[in-house]
Amino acid sequence: MKKIINILLIALLVFTSCDEDSINTPPDQLTKVPLMDIQIPHEEYLTLLSNKIVDFETSCRLSYNGKIYEAIISPSGAGSRYLEKWAFRLKLFHGKFIEGLNEFNLSAQAYDPTGVHNSVASHLYRQLGFPVSFSKHVFLRINGKDYGLYPLLERIEGDFFPKRNIEVSELFKLSFDAKFSFEETNNPQFLFEKKIPDDNNFNSLIEFIHARDTSNSAQLENSLGKFIDIDNYLKYHALTSLMFNNDAFTNNFFLIKGTPHAPFKVIPWDFDKCFTRPATAPLAGYNQIITKLFKNQNLLKRYKELCLQLTETLYSEQNIFPVIDSTAAVIKDAYALDPYLGKERYIFDDEIQKLKNYIIQRRKFFRDNINSYQGF
16 A cells, blocks of 8 residues: 555656656657657656666656656566666556557567567567567657667557457466476476466466476377477477577466466567577577477477478568568667667668578578487
8 A cells, every 4th residue: 555655646746747848759860660758756767777676666657649648667577677778667547558558568679689579570470370469669768868769568468368369267477497397496486477367376387397297208299288289389489499589498488278178378478589599509499398399209390390381481581571671661760869779889771681691591501401400
């Protein structure tokens, strides 16, 4: 109750000290990316800056596309909290919505020097049938300081599922370095976060991990397949390995059960580390799920066939480059104003060309080597 009262008092200070004219209009250089201009009382802003590694919350007022909103802002992200450019979470008051969302993240995308990784990865995962978050680029300014280009990202919770007619019985989010085996020290309650329902029941996850450890390799589809949708997982792992999102094999995805007795499926999340490893990085990223699946020769063969299929269809210049080019055309002006990207830190056109070169090289590496791949 005390926390709520404090937030309301802060909100009163914001909304009595700021009128609409005090929120700046976008600079002329921002022609295609909307400005999100946030005002926080000075003392609360300083407290926020000094508490970015904890979930400190404060009220703010923001302007977006000519409208004024009241909101709660807090730090977000994991590793990005320790970097120069960090992320935020916003929740709007009074049932208001921005881009159809009452609550959203502003993702720092700290490992993406192009600004387009999220758009490309979302496009590919969506084409392969995975539900992905809505996103839209904005330019963030807080208390007159330019924070730069951010994807406004829908959170995977709440309305995410009914909007897509997705049934959800249970939802787990992986924390850093999550493990899928009890063959080494592993406490799922520390390495996974139970999101739906909000309880402390990890039984279904423990049963899945136990099945991973004990299932006969020759019978995986009939045994382990009761606990995880193997086709769904192979698709996720193949595409993620092609993009080599190294953060998305033991972190940064969700496990969802549609009904209590359904196998887990994957929902991908957070794509800034895609395309950041060498083009000759391993043909399959490591975790204990895929090492178990590859002990079955039929599943290893299916993975290799799937990778080749993806290089013929989704993971191709013809499919990806138009997404890169269309996104680049939208964000280029905002990128140049970003103090952590433009401003002589990176040359936008060079970074875009590097990404295209990477995709060509990575595709070639798979096509040249996947047939002889023998797993781990």
